[in-house]
Amino acid sequence: MKRSRLPLTALRSFEAAGRLMSFTRAAEELCISQAAISRQVRELEVLLDRPLFDRGHRSVKLTQEGAKLLDVVTASFDAMSDGLADVERGKGPDTVNINAEPSFAACFLTPHLSDFQRSHPDIDVRVESESGLAEFRHNEDVVAIRHGLTKTSWPRSESRHLMDVQMTPCLSPRLLEGRALPQRPIDLLDFPLLYEDSRDMWRSWFERTGVSSDVYPRGPIYTDEGMTLQAALRGQGVALLEERFAREYLASGLLIRPFQQTLPFGAFFIVVRGFETLAPAAHDFLEWLSESVRSRDAH
CATH class of the missing domain: 3.40.190.290 (D-Maltodextrin-Binding Protein; domain 2)
Structure with missing residues (x-):
């Protein structure tokens, strides 16, 4: 997928939901609604043409493809977070x-x-x-x-x-x-x-x-x-x-x-x-x- 087409908002919602294993907790962390988390994850699944979560009545579980993607996305967000922290250091005390x-x-x-x-x-x-x-x-x-x-x-x-x-x-x-x-x-x-x-x-x-x-x-x-x-x-x-x-x-x-x-x-x-x-x-x-x-x- 070309970099210009990366669905960053959906990836952020997917990463939070996968890391926390909860759409509710992901919504709390990102300060958006649970419905928005669910919609963005679903849009990502449609884009990739495969499920990323197995959804139960009160729980979610990553599929094999979802777990593989989560490892990559989490590492990528962590790298971006570290890069931003490096830039911010040196400003003020x-x-x-x-x-x-x-x-x-x-x-x-x-x-x-x-x-x-x-x-x-x-x-x-x-x-x-x-x-x-x-x-x-x-x-x-x-x-x-x-x-x-x-x-x-x-x-x-x-x-x-x-x-x-x-x-x-x-x-x-x-x-x-x-x-x-x-x-x-x-x-x-x-x-x-x-x-x-x-x-x-x-x-x-x-x-x-x-x-x-x-x-x-x-x-x-x-x-x-x-x-x-x-x-x-x-x-x-x-x-x-x-x-x-x-x-x-x-x-x-x-x-x-x-x-x-x-x-x-x-x-x-x-x-x-x-x-x-x-x-x-x-x-x-x-x-x-x-x-x-x-x-x-x-x-």
Whole structure:
């Protein structure tokens, strides 16, 4: 097909639908209607005279020809995106775009990011907080921080281990209200517990310390560790917090760590589209981030 006849709009819709395996999500990403995605993909299929998707009632699946075309189109859009990014670099201050898990953004980046900015005043930092799959679909360097319980890699990207996660119980002195500090892990069952996502993490910690119980204290269930940390600081209950995230609060006396037992809970990873193609500013940030984690391991 001649370059002048390339159906770029239809190819963009096809690429998004194939990469996300969803016409609905493709429409959300491209800010157009699902009907427009469906129409443009259908026009591309008519032009090529072959189906690119097998359409089910609530799902779509690439055909063999569709999968082959997707590989080519995705690589082509990525190459164009990289080319545009190269042209844009050099305009104004360098910017590092960080897309971090909510817990990491709230409990590590927010308290410590000013250290990076003091040492790199010529680099702007933009932080987004989300836990979904990082797609790296913009003309910019994105450094994603993702947690994996067992997962160590993500599609269409490169990953590097940042830090293991060790969860430990912490509580505010305000929670005791004249009561004695718990002496045994089972004593924590007499206090309200703060839960993250579900009660499973606390159950695993208790089992690791030899405590088996069918009944756990009632307490709010938060969606991320940043909220459990804030609730713990206000004396609302005992939280399981990552050791590094809690360290400065423990050192200042705002939190107490009644027991040393920890629960291994996966790891955080640096995830990027490609380490070799990152801009110098992103490399500076990664160097600072890794050193910042190592320095807190040493204390």
